[in-house]
Amino acid sequence: KVKESGKNEVLFFNTEMQQSLMERIRIENCLREAIENNELSLVFQPQYDAHSHGLRGFETLLRWNSAELGAVSPAKFIPIAEETGIIVNLGEWVLQKAMERFRDVHRTCAVKPILSVNISVVQFMEPSFVPMIQRILEQTGFDARYLEVEVTESVCICSMEQVLTALHQLKAMGIRIALDDFGTGYASLSYLQKLPIDTLKIDKVFIDSIIQERESHLMVGSIISLAHHLGIDVVAEGVETNKQLDYLQSRGCNYIQGFLWGKPLAGSQLEELLSKQPERVAG
Ligand code: C2E
Ligand code: MG
Numbered sequence: 001k002v003k004e005s006g007k008n009e010v011l012f013f014n015t016e017m018q019q020s021l022m023e024r025i026r027i028e029n030c031l032r033e034a035i036e037n038n039e040l041s042l043v044f045q046p047q048y049d050a051h052s053h054g055l056r057g058f059e060t061l062l063r064w065n066s067a068e069l070g071a072v073s074p075a076k077f078i079p080i081a082e083e084t085g086i087i088v089n090l091g092e093w094v095l096q097k098a099m100e101r102f103r104d105v106h107r108t109c110a111v112k113p114i115l116s117v118n119i120s121v122v123q124f125m126e127p128s129f130v131p132m133i134q135r136i137l138e139q140t141g142f143d144a145r146y147l148e149v150e151v152t153e154s155v156c157i158c159s160m161e162q163v164l165t166a167l168h169q170l171k172a173m174g175i176r177i178a179l180d181d182f183g184t185g186y187a188s189l190s191y192l193q194k195l196p197i198d199t200l201k202i203d204k205v206f207i208d209s210i211i212q213e214r215e216s217h218l219m220v221g222s223i224i225s226l227a228h229h230l231g232i233d234v235v236a237e238g239v240e241t242n243k244q245l246d247y248l249q250s251r252g253c254n255y256i257q258g259f260l261w262g263k264p265l266a267g268s269q270l271e272e273l274l275s276k277q278p279e280r281v282a283g
């Protein structure tokens, strides 16, 4: 139902759908200007060897502090960025900033942490994606062998031929491929064999329930051994308790990412963690 206001504006009744549509449009409009307005930043969550506790690398996570909307969670704005195509620019910005930052880290730190970056399927399927990565690698001087791109199972609904071509091009450049959020989406186990994956990230929903639920417990154990048979490393996401850690260690899970050992870090916190790593010998 529509009603006329005094100024000839058309007003809609505030249904829930209407409100959520308005919110999306507001987020979309603000998001379009987020880069220009300097509202975006990156945080980096450490990943550790599950047994030695040695630093493996960091996952890059995007943060948006909007002047108009306040802090907006990526779970909210990434899907909108994907639907509107804004993700293509956002994703490029993330890659550029993260590689600039970690090029400098690699110059000063003896251990060279891996830099993982989330790639949306929308961004990944752009024909310009692989050349864009190549250009940023050249521009920043970041060593491709330390770059890991995280794609989700949703690539599996796209043309397999196109996906495989892009993945093999990335591999040929020396880049690692991680399959993110494993177990939540479309992929069947057979994709582990079809795609040239180096790393499998088991989603937090499974890690959350390994202690309480026998099924997830069995599933996580089986996924780890299947991955290992295929020569794929496993990162467990969202590890929050020592019980979860114990179980993952007992099943030979390679790496741990979670609040138990490290939250996403920015600025001085990241500096502090890196300063505890050995220094690079100058020259
Ligand atoms: P993701 O790639 O699976 O990233 C892991 C998410 O789990 C992050 O949430 C991280 O903060 C959170 N997390 C890690 N360990 C724990 C834990 O122990 N407990 C809890 N409660 N959470 C934990 P975040 O940063 O909110 O990001 C959510 C999602 O947004 C990401 O899931 C990813 O899909 C997307 N995202 C974030 N940054 C980017 C980006 O730069 N590009 C794209 N395309 N997507 C991004
Ligand atoms: Mg990820």
Ligand code: MG
Pocket (backbone or CB within 6 Å): 180, 181, 182, 201, 203, 237
């Ligand atoms: Mg994930």
Ligand code: MG
Pocket (backbone or CB within 6 Å): 181, 203
């Ligand atoms: Mg996730």
